[in-house]
Amino acid sequence: xxxLQPGGAExxxxxxxxxxxxxxxxxxxxxxxxYAGITLLDRVRRAVGVRRxxxxxxxxGIAFTAFAAAEGVGGSxxxxxxxxxxxxxxxxxxxxxxxxxxxxxxxxxxxxxxFVAFGASLIWSGxxxxxxxxxxxxxxxxxxxxxxxxxxxxxxxxxxxxxxxxAWFGPRGLSSLLLVLLPVFADxxxxxxxxxxxxxxxxxxxxxxxxxxxxxxxxxxxxxxTIVPAPSPPxxxxxxxxxxxxxxxxxxxxxxxxxxxxxxxxxxxxxRTERSYRDDKLRAAGALRLPPxxxxxLARERRLDQHTTLVLYCT
Numbered sequence: 001x002x003x004l005q006p007g008g009a010e011x012x013x014x015x016x017x018x019x020x021x022x023x024x025x026x027x028x029x030x031x032x033x034x035y036a037g038i039t040l041l042d043r044v045r046r047a048v049g050v051r052r053x054x055x056x057x058x059x060x061g062i063a064f065t066a067f068a069a070a071e072g073v074g075g076s077x078x079x080x081x082x083x084x085x086x087x088x089x090x091x092x093x094x095x096x097x098x099x100x101x102x103x104x105x106x107x108x109x110x111x112x113x114x115f116v117a118f119g120a121s122l123i124w125s126g127x128x129x130x131x132x133x134x135x136x137x138x139x140x141x142x143x144x145x146x147x148x149x150x151x152x153x154x155x156x157x158x159x160x161x162x163x164x165x166x167a168w169f170g171p172r173g174l175s176s177l178l179l180v181l182l183p184v185f186a187d188x189x190x191x192x193x194x195x196x197x198x199x200x201x202x203x204x205x206x207x208x209x210x211x212x213x214x215x216x217x218x219x220x221x222x223x224x225x226t227i228v229p230a231p232s233p234p235x236x237x238x239x240x241x242x243x244x245x246x247x248x249x250x251x252x253x254x255x256x257x258x259x260x261x262x263x264x265x266x267x268x269x270x271x272r273t274e275r276s277y278r279d280d281k282l283r284a285a286g287a288l289r290l291p292p293x294x295x296x297x298l299a300r301e302r303r304l305d306q307h308t309t310l311v312l313y314c315t
Contacts, residue, residue, distance in 0.1 A: 025075030030083025037062040056102035126199030138201040265308040
């Protein structure tokens, strides 16, 4: 985009200023605001407590504050908001589920509203520039995103099929539309043409990715719709009252050592809350970290064997 700006030395200094604003000012402000905001929330919650509905709104407040601060000094508001979220995740502060759930729901809502606004007005300008060259360029741009994402996901503990699905269906065209508006609003010569080509790329993305996910889900539903008759259930046995247990089943250190000596599959899972895990320096050797509020999802992602003895460690 900056290459469209005419001028020699002035264009170079303008490019340097934009690079500093995008990759330095924005992320730095996001990190500072994210750290200050989440630290303040944690201290207030420990001192007087915070209602769940207000805590859920706090996520939007941090994102908007980081965005506005970065835009005010000429930085990238999007990278600032990303940096704020990154530092919140790195600090590992124990947040209520409402914080993340409301943030994700709000992000999807704003995303849909933005797509509706662009779809009803500006995005159709991409049809006017559709020809052989622009369509070929748009297809190459869509394929490049997938090719770039596959190596990034290679080291993740995700199945190969799931990595391919994320690489193809995961990227969205909204960021391209938002970024291409920067030279348009700056009245850079040639930016209108760039905007029309970007709109064409987004239109093809909507058609290919949207129809592709619909066909994939239909195929997945069709493959799982085969009904296998279940065997007849056995006759009901007479009800026998179970003995009452005063405490959950526990395992002693000696029993744990015996299982290890017998080479039985045993996994130790640290299921303490984030705050207890952070405050207590004592760690179980070789333990798998499974926070209680997200243990089921993490266990599925790590494909834990259901026949393995799972020893839960908590304090």
